[in-house]
Amino acid sequence: MNTTDFLNIAVSICPERDFLVFENNRLSYEEVSDRINRLAHVLSGLGVTRGTRVGILSVNCPQY
Numbered sequence: 837m838n839t840t841d842f843l844n845i846a847v848s849i850c851p852e853r854d855f856l857v858f859e860n861n862r863l864s865y866e867e868v869s870d871r872i873n874r875l876a877h878v879l880s881g882l883g884v885t886r887g888t889r890v891g892i893l894s895v896n897c898p899q900y
Contacts, residue, residue, distance in 0.1 A: 852865075
């Protein structure tokens with residue numbers, strides 16, 4: 837199993853349960869899964885494929 841599998845299981849069991857709580861913001865498992873899927877489609881559209889290295893430089897924050 838990988839991280840995606842665990843997220844998909846959680847989404848199927850408890851989609852509305854909090855995945856991330858930061859200050860006054862809450863994201864459910866379903867919302868996080870939707871955001872991940874949108875990002876994956878954007879990256880795929882840019883030509884990113886399995887094995888392509890992608891870097892992020894950011895401060896530790898909920899958006900990251």
